[in-house]
Amino acid sequence: MASKPPAGDPIQDAPQVAAPKHAAAGLPAVAHSLIIARQQMGLRRSAQTLLKLNQKNGFDCPGCAWPEGDHRHKAEFCENGAKAVAEEATVRRVTPDFFADHSVADLAERSGYWLGQQGRITQPMYLPEGADHYQAIPWERAFGIIGEELKALNSPDEACFYTSGRTSNEAAFLLQLFAREFGTNNLPDCSNMCHESSGSALAETIGIGKGSVSLEDMHKADLIIVAGQNPGTNHPRMLSALEKAKAAGAKIISINPLPEAGLERFKNPQTPLGMVKGAALTDLFLQIRIGGDQALFRLLNKIVLDTPGAVDESFVAEFTHGYEEFAAAAREADWDQTLTATGLDRADIEKAGEMVLASKRTIICWAMGLTQHKHSVPTIREVVNLLLLRGNIGRPGAGVCPVRGHSNVQGDRTMGIFERPSDAFLDALDLEFSITSPRHHGYDVVRSIEALRDGDAKVFFAMGGNFVGATPDTLVTEAAMRNARLTVHVSTKLNRSHVVTGVRALILPTLGRTDKDFQAGIRQIVTVEDSMGMVHASRGNLEPASPHLLSEPAIVVRMARATLGPASLIPWEDFEKDYANIRDRIARVIPGFENFNERVADPNGFELPHAPRDERKFNTDTGKANFTAAPVEYPKLPEGRLLLQTMRSHDQYNTTIYGLDDRYRGIKNGRRIVMVNPEDAAELDLPDGSYTDLVSEWKDGVERRAPGFRIVHYPTARGCAAAYYPETNVLVPLDATADISNTPTSKSVIVRFERAERQAAVAE
Ligand SMILES: Nc1nc2c(c(=O)[nH]1)N[C@H]1C(S)=C(S)[C@@H](COP(=O)(O)OP(=O)(O)OC[C@H]3O[C@@H](n4cnc5c(=O)[nH]c(N)nc54)[C@H](O)[C@@H]3O)O[C@H]1N2
Ligand SMILES: Nc1nc2c(c(=O)[nH]1)N[C@H]1C(S)=C(S)[C@@H](COP(=O)(O)OP(=O)(O)OC[C@H]3O[C@@H](n4cnc5c(=O)[nH]c(N)nc54)[C@H](O)[C@@H]3O)O[C@H]1N2
Ligand SMILES: [Mo]
Numbered sequence: 001m002a003s004k005p006p007a008g009d010p011i012q013d014a015p016q017v018a019a020p021k022h023a024a025a026g027l028p029a030v031a032h033s034l035i036i037a038r039q040q041m042g043l044r045r046s047a048q049t050l051l052k053l054n055q056k057n058g059f060d061c062p063g064c065a066w067p068e069g070d071h072r073h074k075a076e077f078c079e080n081g082a083k084a085v086a087e088e089a090t091v092r093r094v095t096p097d098f099f100a101d102h103s104v105a106d107l108a109e110r111s112g113y114w115l116g117q118q119g120r121i122t123q124p125m126y127l128p129e130g131a132d133h134y135q136a137i138p139w140e141r142a143f144g145i146i147g148e149e150l151k152a153l154n155s156p157d158e159a160c161f162y163t164s165g166r167t168s169n170e171a172a173f174l175l176q177l178f179a180r181e182f183g184t185n186n187l188p189d190c191s192n193m194c195h196e197s198s199g200s201a202l203a204e205t206i207g208i209g210k211g212s213v214s215l216e217d218m219h220k221a222d223l224i225i226v227a228g229q230n231p232g233t234n235h236p237r238m239l240s241a242l243e244k245a246k247a248a249g250a251k252i253i254s255i256n257p258l259p260e261a262g263l264e265r266f267k268n269p270q271t272p273l274g275m276v277k278g279a280a281l282t283d284l285f286l287q288i289r290i291g292g293d294q295a296l297f298r299l300l301n302k303i304v305l306d307t308p309g310a311v312d313e314s315f316v317a318e319f320t321h322g323y324e325e326f327a328a329a330a331r332e333a334d335w336d337q338t339l340t341a342t343g344l345d346r347a348d349i350e351k352a353g354e355m356v357l358a359s360k361r362t363i364i365c366w367a368m369g370l371t372q373h374k375h376s377v378p379t380i381r382e383v384v385n386l387l388l389l390r391g392n393i394g395r396p397g398a399g400v401c402p403v404r405g406h407s408n409v410q411g412d413r414t415m416g417i418f419e420r421p422s423d424a425f426l427d428a429l430d431l432e433f434s435i436t437s438p439r440h441h442g443y444d445v446v447r448s449i450e451a452l453r454d455g456d457a458k459v460f461f462a463m464g465g466n467f468v469g470a471t472p473d474t475l476v477t478e479a480a481m482r483n484a485r486l487t488v489h490v491s492t493k494l495n496r497s498h499v500v501t502g503v504r505a506l507i508l509p510t511l512g513r514t515d516k517d518f519q520a521g522i523r524q525i526v527t528v529e530d531s532m533g534m535v536h537a538s539r540g541n542l543e544p545a546s547p548h549l550l551s552e553p554a555i556v557v558r559m560a561r562a563t564l565g566p567a568s569l570i571p572w573e574d575f576e577k578d579y580a581n582i583r584d585r586i587a588r589v590i591p592g593f594e595n596f597n598e599r600v601a602d603p604n605g606f607e608l609p610h611a612p613r614d615e616r617k618f619n620t621d622t623g624k625a626n627f628t629a630a631p632v633e634y635p636k637l638p639e640g641r642l643l644l645q646t647m648r649s650h651d652q653y654n655t656t657i658y659g660l661d662d663r664y665r666g667i668k669n670g671r672r673i674v675m676v677n678p679e680d681a682a683e684l685d686l687p688d689g690s691y692t693d694l695v696s697e698w699k700d701g702v703e704r705r706a707p708g709f710r711i712v713h714y715p716t717a718r719g720c721a722a723a724y725y726p727e728t729n730v731l732v733p734l735d736a737t738a739d740i741s742n743t744p745t746s747k748s749v750i751v752r753f754e755r756a757e758r759q760a761a762v763a764e
Contacts, residue, residue: 009109009110009111009114010114011111011113011114011660012669013111013660013669013670013671013672014669014670015667015668015669015670015671015672015673015710015712016667016668016669016670017666017667017668017673017688017689017710017712018666018668019666020259020261020664020665020666020714020715021261021663021664021665021666022259022261022264022265023261023264023265023266023267023278024232024233024236024239024261024262024264024265024266024267024664025077025079025232025236025239025262025266025267025268025269025278026267026269026278027267027269028663029077029079029236029269030077030079030269032079032663033079033080033082033083033086034046034082036082036083036086036658036659037049037050037082037083037085037086039086040086040087040089040090040091040092041086041089041090041091042091045089045091045542046086048541048542049085049086049089049514049541049542050082050085052514052541053081053082053085054068054076054081056603056604057539057603058538058539058541059513059514059538059539059540059541060407060408060513060528060536060538061078061081061084061085061407061513062084062085062088062166062407062512062513062514063078063080063081063083063084063085063407063653064080064081064234064235064236064237064404064405064406064407064531065165065403065404065405065406065407065408065409065410065530065531066235066237066238066241066403066530066531067214067215067530067531067532067534068530068534068536069215076237076240076270077269077270078236078237079236080233080234080236080650080653081236081237083651083653083658084653085514087116087493087653087656087658088120088492088493088512088513088514089512089514089542090119090120091119092117092118092119092120093119093120093122093545093546094118094119094120094121094122094493094494095122095123096122096123096125096135096136098118099125099133099134099135099136100133100135102133103132103133104127104131104132104133104134104499104501105132107494107498107499108499108500111657112466112469112495112496112655112656112657112726113657113660115493115494115495115496115498115499116493116494116495116656116657118493118494119493120492120493120509120512120545120546121491121492121493121494121507121509121545121546122509122545122546122548122549123136123509123546123548124136124137124138124139124142124506124507124508124509124548125137125506125507125509126141126142126145126504126505126506127501127504127505127506128504129503129504134498134505134507137506139548139550139558140558142506142508143558143559143561143562144562145486145504145506146459146461146486146488146506146559146562146563147559147562147563149458149459149485149486149504150182150459150563151563153458153459155183156182156183156184156438157183157184157186157438157442157456157457158456158457158458158459159179159182159184159186159457159458159459159460159461160186160188160442160443160448160451160452160457160459160460160461161175161178161179161184161186161187161188161461161462161463162187162188162189162445162448162460162461162462162463162465162467163175163187163188163189163190163412163417163462163463163464163465164189164190164406164462164463164464164465164466165189165190165191165194165404165405165406165407165408165409165410165412165464165465166406166407166408166464166465166513167408167412167417167463167464167552168408168411168526168527168528168538168552168553169408169411169412169414169415169526169527169528169529169535169583169586170526170527170552170553170575170579170582170583170586171463171526171551171552171553171555171556172408172411172412172415172416172417172463173415173416173582173585173586174553174556174557174560174575174582175187175417175463175556176415176416176417176418177416177429177433177570178556178559178560178563178564180426180429180435180437180438181433181435181437181560181564181568181570182560182563182564183438184438184442185418185419185420185421185437185438185440185441185442186419186442186443186448186457187416187417187418187419187442188419188442188443188444188445188447188448189409189412189413189417189418189445190405190406190409190445190465190470191409191412191413191417192419192444192445192446192741192742192743193372193445193470193471193472193743193744193746194368194371194404194405194406194409194743195367195371195402195404195405195409196371196444196738196741196742196743197370197371197372197376197377197379197380197738197740197741197743198366198370198371198380198402199413199741200377200740200741201376201377201378201379201380201381201383201384201741202380202384202400202402203620204381204620204626204628205381205384205388205620205625205626205627205628206384206393206400206612206618206620206625206626207611207612207617207618207619207620207625208610208611208612208619209413210402210410210533210610211399211400211401211402211403211531211532211533212393212394212399212400212401212610212612212613213363213398213399213400213401213532213613214532214534214607214613215241215532216396217363217396217397217398217399218241218242218244218245218363218401219241219244219245219248219397220245220248220361220396220397221245221250221359221361221362221363221397221398222249222250222251222358222359222360222361222362222397223250223251223252223253223355223356223358223359223361223362223363224242224245224250224251224252224253224362224363224364224365225252225253225255225362225363225364225365226242226252226253226254226255226256226263226365226366227254227255227256227293227364227365227366227369227370227383228255228256228293228366228367228368228369228370228371228747229256229365229366229367229368229369229403230256230258230260230262230263230367230369230647230648231260231262231263231403232260232261232262232263232266232664233260233262233648233649233650233664234367234405234648235367235403236262238365238403239262239266239268239281240266240268240270242266242281243266243268243279243281246279246281247279251283251284251355251358251359252281252282252283252284253282253283253284253285253286253352253355254281254282254284254285254286255286255288255293255296255369256285256286256287256288256369257287257288257289257290257369257645257716257717257720257722258287258665258675258714258715258716258717258722259285259287259715260664261664261665262281262664263281263282263285264280264281264282264285265278265279265280265281266278266279266281283355284348284351284352284355286342286344286348286349286352287343287344287717288342288343288344288717289341289342289343289634289643289717289718289719289720290373290635290643290645290717290719290720290747290748291341291373291374291375291633291634291635291643291747291748292341292342292343292344292634293342293369293370293379293382293383294341294375294378294379294382294630294632294633294634295333295337295338295341295342295632295634296338296341296342296344296349296352297379297382297383297385297386298330298333298338298382298632299333299335299338299349299353300349300352300353300356300386301326301330301333301382301385301386301389302330302331302332302333303349303350303353303356303357304353304356304357304386304389304390305327305330305331305389306331307357310357310389310390311389311390312389312390312391314391315388315390315391316388316389316391319388319394319616319618319624319625320388320624320625320626320627321620321622321623321624321625321626321627322622322626322627322628322629323627325627325629326385326627326628326629327627328629329629330385330629333632337632340634341632341634342634343717343718343719356386356390359390360397361392361395361396361397361398362386362387362390362392362398363392363397363398363399363400363401364383364386364387364400364401365401365402365403366380366383366401366402366403367402367403367405368405368647368746368747369645369747370383371402371738371741371743371747372738372743372744372745372746372747372748373635373738373745373747373748374633374635374736374737374738374739374745374748375630375633375634375738375739376738376741376743376745377738377739377740377741378628378630378631378633378739380402381628381630382628382630383400384400384625384628385627385628387399387400388625388627393612393613393616393625394612394613394614394615394616399613401531401532402531403531404530404531405654407513407528407530408528408529410529410530410531410533411527411528411529411535414529414590414592414608415586415590416429416590419441419442419443419444419447420441420442421437423439425589425590426439428588428589428590429589432585432588432589433569433570433585434569435569435570443457444742445467445471445744446471446472446734446735446737446742446744447742448460449471449473449476449477449480449734450480450734452480452481452483452484453476453479453480453483455483457484458483458484458485458486459484459485459486459487459488459502460481460484460486460487460488460502461487461488461490461559462487462488462489462490462491462497463490463552463556464490464491464492464510464552465497466495466496466497466654466655466656467481467497468481468496468497468500469495469496469497469654469655469726469729470654470655470726470729471729471744472729472732472733472734472736472744472746473704473729473730473732473733473734474726474729474730475704475730476734477734478500481497481500481501481502482500482501482502483502484501484502484503485502485503485504486502486503486504486505486506487501487502487504487505487506488505488506488508489505489506489507489508490508490510490552490555491507491508491509491510492509492510492512492545493656495655495656496655496726508550508555509545509546509548509549509550510549510550510551510552510555511540511544511545511549511550511551511552512540512545513538513540514540514541514542515540515542515543515544515545515549516540516541516542516543516544517540517544517551519551519554519576519577519578519579520577520578522577522578523539524551524578524579525537525538525539525579525600526538526553526579527583527596527600529608533607533608533610534605534606534607534608535593535599535600535605535606535607535608536600536603536604536605536606537600537601537603537605553575553576553579553582554576557572557573557575557576558576560572561573580597583596583597583600584596584597591609592608592609593608612625635748635750637719637750638697638750640684640752641697641750641751641752642676642680642684642719642720642721642750642751642753643719643720643721643748643749643750643751644674644694644696644720644721644722644723644728644731644748644749644750644751645720645721645722645723645746645747645748645749646722646723646724646725646728646729646731646732646746646747646749647722647723647724647725647747648724648725649661649662649665649667649671649724650662650663650664650665651663652724654725654726655725655726657671662724665714667712670710671724671727672708672709672710672727673709673710673711673712673723673724674692674694674709674710674711674712674721674722674723675712675713675714675716675721675722675723676711676712676713676714676716676721677713677714677715677716677717677718677719677720678713678714678715679718680718680719680721681711681713684753686711686753687711688711688712688713689710689711690710690711690755691708691709691710691711691755691756691757692709692711692753692754692755692756693705693706693707693708693709693753693754693755693756694706694707694709694723694728694731694751694753695731695751695752695753695754696731696732696733696749696750696751697750697751697752698733698736698750700733700735702733704730704731704732704733705730705731706723706727706728706730706731707756708756709723709756711753721751725746728749729746731749731751732744732745732746732749736749
């Protein structure tokens with residue numbers, strides 16, 4: 001199986017390579033974001049929009065889930081936040097004429113970059129069975145088709161309702177309510193591919209699947225460990241928090257196979273001096289092999305256990321369970337195995353151990369570098385073990401910090417977007433709405449694809465996102481999608497999921513964060529929850545991209561009515577009229593949201609309760625924080641293969657491509673590149689600038705191929721390679737998933753390299 005680079009696409013992928021940078025942000029970041037903002041929005045609209053970003057009474061940045069803190073009065077500059085806003089607030093438009101000019105077959109030949117660059121979608125569009133082109137359709141007819149198809153299913157479980165993490169709390173709450181009244185828990189979401197491993201590991205060990213630190217904690221920490229995360233690109237505002245922590249005396253350890261510029265040095269555009277000189281951030285860089293983190297943290301735990309007086313005995317005795325068994329396993333941690341698994345020097349690990357021992361308040365941050373491996377859940381549990389050993393949970397300046405991706409991915413889960421809801425949640429929902437929610441678990445992302453592939457699911461509905469672009473095993477997933485009777489995408493911009501469709505397809509264009517939202521004459525707000533459990537309002541300030549757009553809550557309301565009819569006793573229309581009515585219900589169903597409407601009026605928002613952080617209470621099966629002692633695992637490579645991680649460039653937001661540069665890593669004008677350590681390249685005969693096919697190897701014996709990648713010699717850890725997603729999703733087998741969380745293992749794909757001619761379609 002091979003994925004072709006797009007053929008009919010005028011956008012050229014012709015990578016140029018320079019030396020990687022050692023600092024992030026600074027003037028080039030400001031300049032770059034202004035260029036993109038101006039291209040998409042023009043000057044006036046750029047100013048009008050960017051000034052409202054993350055302000056009190058403004059809209060929440062659709063960029064990432066990093067919190068704002070109390071300084072929201074002062075614009076915190078973020079290049080990639082500005083790019084995310086420009087992408088949405090663009091003045092370019094995709095109208096019915098566009099679809100008349102471009103058949104679906106034509107659009108299927110275009111790159112994701114080209115599709116996204118066409119602008120905001122202006123009207124609901126329908127692809128009838130057998131048609132070549134999408135055509136405009138009135139909203140009521142669109143909802144009629146959805147209702148028709150949903151009612152024709154043999155079981156509600158033949159439908160899947162996907163959510164991407166930009167969806168507001170209000171829309172998410174309505175969507176899960178509809179799915180449950182309809183009769184299914186098939187609520188896959190982007191979290192299944194993202195922080196599911198964190199949620200699984202944290203729920204089991206500390207009793208809640210969320211991080212335990214606030215922004216203030218970051219500023220109070222003695223030691224911050226950043227593992228498997230590239231904040232310079234993906235959470236740029238986190239660099240200011242790290243800078244502040246450093247200024248207050250914190251030390252930083254970075255654990256990453258790549259030396260990421262943002263973690264080396266940060267040039268704060270907020271301060272004139274910072275802009276020029278910048279602050280060094282990382283004190284110790286552990287250039288780990290992909291997948292070596294569990295072994296590393298196990299060894300650090302051994303160091304703590306072997307140091308007299310280092311364990312916080314009273315915390316362990318009072319608040320934890322399973323210490324003896326864990327301690328026995330960790331004391332056995334083997335240096336040789338650790339050095340093989342991590343590729344690190346013993347001296348560096350010992351240095352890290354000293355820093356851990358010297359710190360009274362430690363925070364560990366992580367993202368996709370820890371969550372997308374086969375053994376991600378045990379890896380994150382090992383992180384928790386280290387914090388528990390030293391009493392670093394529920395203490396100011398200390399704790400777990402899984403850094404979330406999408407700006408409301410955490411909130412969507414809080415609202416009940418989850419295929420495995422707790423009985424307590426469903427009981428509360430049933431009581432409030434007099435419905436009977438199904439209790440059996442639904443499909444996550446991977447199981448939804450399998451169900452579509454096998455004909456067990458027939459209707460696929462997506463509240464945002466780009467399902468076929470973001471999911472693994474592209475060719476398998478695309479074939480599965482084509483099996484559906486109906487695919488529906490609620491979207492702002494065009495993407496691959498609109499052109500790989502079921503027998504019939506609908507595109508439902510919606511308001512974005514930046515758009516004004518009026519319902520029944522009332523200006524609406526929506527709410528979001530950031531990575532640290534702060535909930536606040538978001539209010540768009542631009543004229544909507546088109547007068548035909550409906551908001552996400554309105555779309556769910558009308559879909560619900562078209563499907564459930566008058567038999568539904570839920571007053572759906574009230575929810576569309578004023579979202580405050582939705583928040584009143586959320587307040588009654590979800591703990592922590594009492595007096596929701598009142599509290600969200602505070603421009604700083606409010607904090608959700610977090611039992612381990614607030615009162616050292618752990619709602620686990622044992623009633624304590626659980627130590628765990630899983631066997632240490634790490635990837636083992638056959639001869640002549642490398643372990644490929646699939647990651648983000650600086651100019652993309654997941655499957656949305658802003659441009660073809662990855663500035664900090666020295667890559668320009670191309671995305672089909674693969675980074676390889678020069679010594680591995682010498683052994684495998686992969687000269688810099690030569691072209692290769694990437695072929696992934698998996699136990700099913702199926703050959704998955706991504707053709708035509710330029711080799712870039714790059715200082716990544718030995719045995720490792722790196723390339724961008726989504727182009728490399730074709731290489732990730734659908735059943736290569738993490739144990740327990742079922743997250744695709746997109747950071748550990750075993751690949752071999754086959755010399756290729758430079759692909760004509762890529763170059764010309
Ligand atoms: N501008 C921008 N912002 C974004 C996004 C975006 O695409 N663009 N996406 C958003 C989303 S949804 C998410 S989830 C986050 C993603 O944020 P990140 O997790 O930072 O994203 P990735 O690019 O996947 O980077 C993974 C990092 O982990 C490292 N890594 C890979 N494998 C390993 C390993 O085995 N061990 C260790 N220790 N490190 C490893 C990689 O070298 C890289 O630095 O960002 C969010 N913010
Ligand atoms: N190989 C590989 N695969 C990965 C990853 C990886 O690291 N490697 N990362 C995974 C991760 S962490 C994630 S989170 C997923 C991301 O998966 P998704 O969330 O499904 O993908 P996105 O690219 O973020 O979705 C972009 C689309 O969202 C729509 N959109 C944008 N704003 C709005 C809005 O306000 N409302 C609505 N309704 N639609 C909107 C636009 O149409 C846009 O085209 O990908 C995962 N896939
Ligand atoms: Mo994510």
